[in-house]
Amino acid sequence: MRHEVRFSGFGGQGIILSAVILGRAAVMYDGNYAVQTQVYGPEARGGASMSAVIIDDQPILYPKVTTPDIFVIMSQEGYEKYGVQAGENAVMILDSSLVHSRPRCRYVEIPATREAKQTLGRDIVANIIMLGALVKVSGVVGETAIERAILDSVPKGTESLNLKAMKLGFELAEKGNTV
Amino acid sequence: MTYADWLREDRLPHIYCAGCGNGTVINCTLNALDRMGWKKEETIFVSGIGCSSRAPGYIVTDSLHTTHGRALAFATGIKMANPALHVVVFTGDGDLAAIGGNHFIHACRRNIDLTVVCMNNQIYGMTGGQGSPTTPRGALSTTTPYGSQEPAFDLCELASAAGANFVSRWTSYHVKELTRAVHTGFETPGFSFIEALVQCPTNYGRRNKFRNVMDQIEYFKTHGILLQKVKRLREEGKPIPDDAIVLGDFVQRNRAAMGVRR
Amino acid sequence: MQGNTACAEGALAAGCRFFGGYPITPSTEVAEHMAAKLPKTGGVFIQMEDEIAGIAAVIGASWTGMRAMTATSGPGFSLMMENIGFAVMTETPCVLVNIQRGGPSTGQPTMSAQGDMFQCRFGSHGDYSIIALSPSSVQEMYELTIKSFDLADRFRVPVFLMADEIIGHMRERIEIPPSVPRVERKPLARGVLPFHPDEDLVPGFPQFGMGYGVHVTGLTHDERGYPCTTSPSLHEELVKRLVAKIESARHEIADYRVTNPDAEVVFITYGSPARSVEQVIHDNPSDRVGHLRFRVVWPFPEKTLWEFPNARVFLVPEQNLGQMAREIERHTSVPVISLPKLGGALHTPEELKRAMEAWR
Numbered sequence: 106m107r108h109e110v111r112f113s114g115f116g117g118q119g120i121i122l123s124a125v126i127l128g129r130a131a132v133m134y135d136g137n138y139a140v141q142t143q144v145y146g147p148e149a150r151g152g153a154s155m156s157a158v159i160i161d162d163q164p165i166l167y168p169k170v171t172t173p174d175i176f177v178i179m180s181q182e183g184y185e186k187y188g189v190q191a192g193e194n195a196v197m198i199l200d201s202s203l204v205h206s207r208p209r210c211r212y213v214e215i216p217a218t219r220e221a222k223q224t225l226g227r228d229i230v231a232n233i234i235m236l237g238a239l240v241k242v243s244g245v246v247g248e249t250a251i252e253r254a255i256l257d258s259v260p261k262g263t264e265s266l267n268l269k270a271m272k273l274g275f276e277l278a279e280k281g282n283t284v
Numbered sequence: 285m286t287y288a289d290w291l292r293e294d295r296l297p298h299i300y301c302a303g304c305g306n307g308t309v310i311n312c313t314l315n316a317l318d319r320m321g322w323k324k325e326e327t328i329f330v331s332g333i334g335c336s337s338r339a340p341g342y343i344v345t346d347s348l349h350t351t352h353g354r355a356l357a358f359a360t361g362i363k364m365a366n367p368a369l370h371v372v373v374f375t376g377d378g379d380l381a382a383i384g385g386n387h388f389i390h391a392c393r394r395n396i397d398l399t400v401v402c403m404n405n406q407i408y409g410m411t412g413g414q415g416s417p418t419t420p421r422g423a424l425s426t427t428t429p430y431g432s433q434e435p436a437f438d439l440c441e442l443a444s445a446a447g448a449n450f451v452s453r454w455t456s457y458h459v460k461e462l463t464r465a466v467h468t469g470f471e472t473p474g475f476s477f478i479e480a481l482v483q484c485p486t487n488y489g490r491r492n493k494f495r496n497v498m499d500q501i502e503y504f505k506t507h508g509i510l511l512q513k514v515k516r517l518r519e520e521g522k523p524i525p526d527d528a529i530v531l532g533d534f535v536q537r538n539r540a541a542m543g544v545r546r
Numbered sequence: 547m548q549g550n551t552a553c554a555e556g557a558l559a560a561g562c563r564f565f566g567g568y569p570i571t572p573s574t575e576v577a578e579h580m581a582a583k584l585p586k587t588g589g590v591f592i593q594m595e596d597e598i599a600g601i602a603a604v605i606g607a608s609w610t611g612m613r614a615m616t617a618t619s620g621p622g623f624s625l626m627m628e629n630i631g632f633a634v635m636t637e638t639p640c641v642l643v644n645i646q647r648g649g650p651s652t653g654q655p656t657m658s659a660q661g662d663m664f665q666c667r668f669g670s671h672g673d674y675s676i677i678a679l680s681p682s683s684v685q686e687m688y689e690l691t692i693k694s695f696d697l698a699d700r701f702r703v704p705v706f707l708m709a710d711e712i713i714g715h716m717r718e719r720i721e722i723p724p725s726v727p728r729v730e731r732k733p734l735a736r737g738v739l740p741f742h743p744d745e746d747l748v749p750g751f752p753q754f755g756m757g758y759g760v761h762v763t764g765l766t767h768d769e770r771g772y773p774c775t776t777s778p779s780l781h782e783e784l785v786k787r788l789v790a791k792i793e794s795a796r797h798e799i800a801d802y803r804v805t806n807p808d809a810e811v812v813f814i815t816y817g818s819p820a821r822s823v824e825q826v827i828h829d830n831p832s833d834r835v836g837h838l839r840f841r842v843v844w845p846f847p848e849k850t851l852w853e854f855p856n857a858r859v860f861l862v863p864e865q866n867l868g869q870m871a872r873e874i875e876r877h878t879s880v881p882v883i884s885l886p887k888l889g890g891a892l893h894t895p896e897e898l899k900r901a902m903e904a905w906r
Contacts, residue, residue, distance in 0.1 A: 125717060132719045141717035145656050167825035168716055168818070169892050292761075295772060325757035330606070341761050341773060346754040348609060349763035349773075350602065351632050357599035361606025361614070362754065364590045365564050369610070369755050390595040 107161040108245050109170040113187040114179030114200075117150040119232035123177065124156035126236060126254045127246060131160045133257075134250035140168040153186045160245055175243050177235050178204055179217070198238050198278075200231065207284070213242050214282045220273060230270035233259075237274020238281065248275070290314045290324070295342050300335065303497035305456035305482025309403050310339050312459055312480075313372070316467035320370075327370045330359040332384060335410045335484075336376035336403035353383030356391040359398050363543040367397070370470070377404040377418040381437050385417070392446030395474040395541040401466060402439060402477070405484035413487030420527070424491040439479050444535040449474030451534040455481040455504035458531065465533065474541030481529060504529065549687040549714045550617075553643055553707065554579035556691030557615055559726045562641070563589035564614035566603030568596055568622060571655040572711040573645035576617035597622035601629040605638045609762065611731070611753040613695050617643035619711075620653060623662055624669070630704055631670030632764045634788060637741075637749065639698035639731060642666075643691070643707040645714035646865075648890055657890025658711035660817055660865040666706045667844050673785050675792035677799060678706040678844040680816035684718045690841060696729035697799065701791060702748050708843065710865060712818040712892055734758060739769040747791035792845050800847030802840050809836025810858040811905050814874060816840040818892055819863040825895040826902065835902060843870065848877035859905045861885055863893045 110127060114120045121143050128139040143156040157170040176197040178188040184204050191197055191208045199207075201214035217234040221227060233255060240251045252271060259267045291314075300306050317327065327345045331337035333352035340347035350358045355373050363371045380388050380402050391398065407425055408414040415425040415432050418439065422431040443451045450472040452465035462480055469476030483489055483500035494500040509524070511532035517524050547555070554576050557565075565580040577593070584591040590607070594600040600616045607614040618626065623644050633640055648654030649661050662669075666678050677697050679690045691707055698705040734740055734750030740760040743749045752758035765773040766781045774780050792799070805827060813823040813835065820839045827835050836854050840847070851860070851874065860882045862871040868884030875882040885901050887893050 128717055138719055139717075142712065143715065147655065165718065166821055166828055167892075167895050168712065168718070168821050169894075171894060171896075294770075324759065326755060328754055338773075341763065344759050346609075346752075346759060347761045348606065348636075348754075349761065349765065350605075351628050351764060354598060354602045354629065357594060357602035358606040360592065360594070360599070361564070361566055361603030361608075362610055363606075364592055364603070365607035365612045365614070366610040366755060386595050387599055390599070 107159060108175060108243070109173040110158045110160070110175040110177065110239070110245060111155065111170055111173040111187060112157065112177045112179075113153060113155045113183030115182065116145070116148050116152050116154045118154070118179050119229070120154040120179065121145070121156045122258065123232045123236050124158045126251070126258045127239070128158045128160070129257060130246040130250040130254035131158070134253050135246050137162050138165050140165045142168055153180070153182045155183070155187050175239065175245060177239050179231065179235060181205055196242060198235060198242055200235060212284055213238065213278060214284070215274070215277045217274070217277075220277065221270065224273060225266065225270055227266060230267055233267050233270035234274040234277065237271040238278035241275045241278035287311055287314050290317070290344055291342055292344055298342055299338055301486045303483065303485040304335070305405065305480075305484070306336055306339065306403050308456040308459060309401060309462065309480045309482060310342070312463040313401055313466050314343070315463050316470055317372070319467055320470050322370050326368065327372065328362055329372050329374060330355050330362065331374045332379040334376040334379045334408070335405070336374050337379060339374045353379055354387060355379065356384060356387040356398070356400070360391060360394070360396055360543070363396055363398060367543050367545045371398050373398055373400040375400060375402050377402065377406060377439070378408045378416045381417040381439055389442065389446040392443050392448040392475050392477070395447050395449055395539050397473055397475070397541055397543040397545070399466070399469040399476045400478070402479045403482045404439065404479050405482045405488055407484055407488040409484045409487045413491065425488075440477070440534045443477040447475070447539060448477045448535060449539055449541060450476040450536050452477070453479040453481070453531055453534065455508060455529065455531070456483060457501050457504040458508070461531070468533070468536070472536070473544045474539060547684055547720045548575060548717045549681070549684045549709065550575035550645065551579050552684045552687040552720055553617070553691045553709070553714070554583065555722070556688040557641070557695070558583055558587060559722075560613060560692040560695040561728060562613040562615050562695060563587065564604065564607035564612045565589070565591045565616065566594050566607065566614070567600040567616040567618065568594055570597070570619045570622045572647055572714055573617045573619045573643065575714075576643055576645070597625040598629060601626040601633070601640070601642065604640050605629060605633050605636070608638050608640050609754045613699070615641040615643065617645065619645050619647045620649040620662065621651070623665065627669045631672060631674065633704045634670065634674045634676065635764045636762050637702035637788070638704070639702050639751075640704050641691070641694045641698055641707065642704055643709065646708065646710045648888065654890055656711070658818060658865055658892070659888070659890065660708070660710050660869070663708060663843065663866065663869040666708055673789060675789045675845055676704055676706060677701065677792060677842065678708050679801070679841055680708045680843050681713055681841070682815070682817050682820035682839065683713065684716060685720050686841065687713060688720060688722065692726055693801070699731040700729050700748070701795070702751065703792060708817070710817045711890070740771045741767060742769040743787060743791070747787050747794070796845035796847055797849055799842055799845060800850060801842040802838060802847065802850050804853045805837035806834050807836065807853050808856055809834050809854060810856050811902050812836030812838060812854045812857045812860050813898070814838045814840070814860050814862045814870075816843050816870065817865070819865065822863065822893045822895050822898055826898045829895060830899065833902070846873050846877070851878050851880070859883060861898070861901055861905070863887065863898060
């Protein structure tokens with residue numbers, strides 16, 4: 106079963122890293138195939154950043170996403186550039202502290218940036234909260250898989266912070282406002 | 285030692301014009317090399333393009349005759365890949381200071397363990413006498429038919445500022461001093477730069493009032509002024525002639541270097 | 547693993563111990579990975595002052611016997627052209643990775659292209675031949691980098707890994723073999739002139755520092771390596787040999803994949819567009835669409851076109867305005883239709899399906 110996941114936000118939020126972690130979870134810990142790609146411009150911070158992951162139990166041929174079924178949107182600009190075209194059957198996890206628009210498809214509001222700041226004291230982990238929520242909502246990779254992939258990818262000394270963020274993501278997704 | 289031990293006899297005669305100063309510089313370099321006791325199989329000559337850069341082709345060691353201006357970049361690759369090799373670069377003023385200027389300052393900055401001998405004839409000799417970055421103001425060449433309007437580069441000041449460990453300037457008249465300077469260059473870990481002003485009777489001297497070879501060598505002798513004397517004159521507030529050729533060791537130091545044999 | 551990282555890992559597995567280069571998007575991850583890994587393997591990483599110096603240092607290092615490489619993209623590749631010719635003329639083994647981006651000029655630094663396929667073949671002055679490979683997966687970034695080193699040493703020629711930004715920056719699953727066999731550089735036999743070719747037209751390699759006393763020059767040279775620039779026959783003989791050692795081995799060098807050889811409509815690809823074609827074939831199994839995928843692009847393996855005896859049309863999707871389509875056209879009477887795409891986006895399977903249906 107092919108899943109296409111698209112992440113968008115602004116540069117510096119860890120949009121590309123989120124996709125890398127998700128792809129890693131799928132390949133290394135779930136034994137599936139995954140391809141991760143991105144679109145990026147000259148800016149390392151700010152701007153609309155987009156990355157994508159395709160997950161499949163079969164080898165992936167065409168490596169680009171065509172009709173994503175899962176969106177993770179972390180900025181209004183990212184929504185306008187990459188989230189607007191979400192099809193009716195897609196699901197969107199959006200950072201409700203930063204995205205004001207709402208799509209036609211099913212969506213889950215996760216106030217990731219606010220929670221990262223207020224609950225965890227570090228807004229840098231907002232993307233990990235979103236990853237946790239994504240996994241809880243979609244089941245596109247296993248919860249153990251995402252946990253191990255996060256641990257592989259984050260800087261030493263930040264493991265517990267990131268795991269807290271992931272678990273917060275799980276919780277927010279469970280009680281989150283699904284529309 | 286005789287120079288014949290280091291030269292490829294089967295390549296003679298060479299391409300240099302009668303009266304060319306390059307032969308003197310090659311001879312001084314080979315003498316210094318011999319004094320070091322370096323073996324032929326552990327010594328590599330590298331060069332770019334121009335009259336000076338043909339020199340490695342006459343020497344029996346392994347040698348790499350590269351593209352215009354890039355000798356130092358090729359030499360950097362050799363030295364970094366195998367620091368056990370002694371790498372000597374022959375270059376000229378056009379090769380080093382014009383097209384190769386960027387490689388020159390970066391090789392000095394890295395202070396990579398090379399010895400670079402620049403035969404500065406103040407002209408593009410091989411292509412028929414065009415102006416170079418070291419052509420003195422007012423000098424005639426085929427591309428400066430009304431006298432060069434551009435200020436010239438002082439290669440030794442450049443190498444000193446950019447970080448070379450040893451920098452020295454002599455001329456084809458100063459054979460002993462030049463040989464000693466090249467020898468010191470060989471001994472010094474890090475980047476050593478030896479500039480040798482040489483006469484080019486065919487393309488420089490002929491156009492610039494040096495009627496025969498000896499006229500220009502005589503000029504080197506009479507216009508050469510030691511660095512110490514320049515410093516003294518400067519301290520005393522006395523004028524230094526515009527056409528003075530400042531000679532001597534500009535820098536001898538021990539900055540951190542790259543590519544030094546461990 | 548990312549494509550660029552896989553390339554660097556392939557180089558390390560192949561025994562590459564020297565990297566000289568200059569940072570440029572979208573190839574930089576190759577350099578960064580080598581910078582991290584080479585010192586731990588006893589190798590040398592050096593960031594030079596520009597790409598001209600990068601390839602120069604690589605050529606210098608290669609003469610000491612090391613496997614050496616650089617990686618770059620469009621503008622840097624253009625700067626390297628003169629020294630690429632030098633490597634050809636001096637028969638210096640080296641590997642150049644080009645993660646192609648949109649050109650001309652600064653163009654699209656972060657977007658994919660295949661616009662340098664002719665530049666790698668013809669970009670330096672004079673007549674010559676080189677070898678170029680084109681990976682279409684992260685796995686092939688690894689495998690074909692290794693193969694590039696073997697070919698460079700075997701034929702004493704610069705070998706180009708002509709990847710594109712999509713493959714370079716894509717991350718996907720890769721399997722790394724426990725060990726990698728290696729084709730060694732053939733040393734020069736003692737007593738033989740340094741540029742005297744063997745039967746395969748490739749001379750033995752007189753490594754610097756081994757007492758060969760070899761003079762290596764970019765000038766036209768005789769078998770001793772001595773400059774000899776005014777003999778028309780010597781120059782002609784040398785250049786013809788440099789070309790022939792590659793071209794006469796092109797069927798040995800050829801490396802390609804064939805799908806549905808009985809097909810009438812046949813796609814020909816290299817690099818990332820291959821992935822779109824594979825998707826089309828997968829999604830439309832009953833259509834029996836043919837696919838010829840080059841892993842080696844140069845020397846052009848024209849006999850591979852004969853693998854499709856029923857071909858009525860060759861469709862060639864490329865991220866350029868039809869560079870290889872033009873080359874294919876020279877070798878066949880079957881109509882060749884170029885499907886160019888610029889701007890960095892990959893041909894979608896739908897686009898290719900439409901193109902295919904127009905020819906049914």
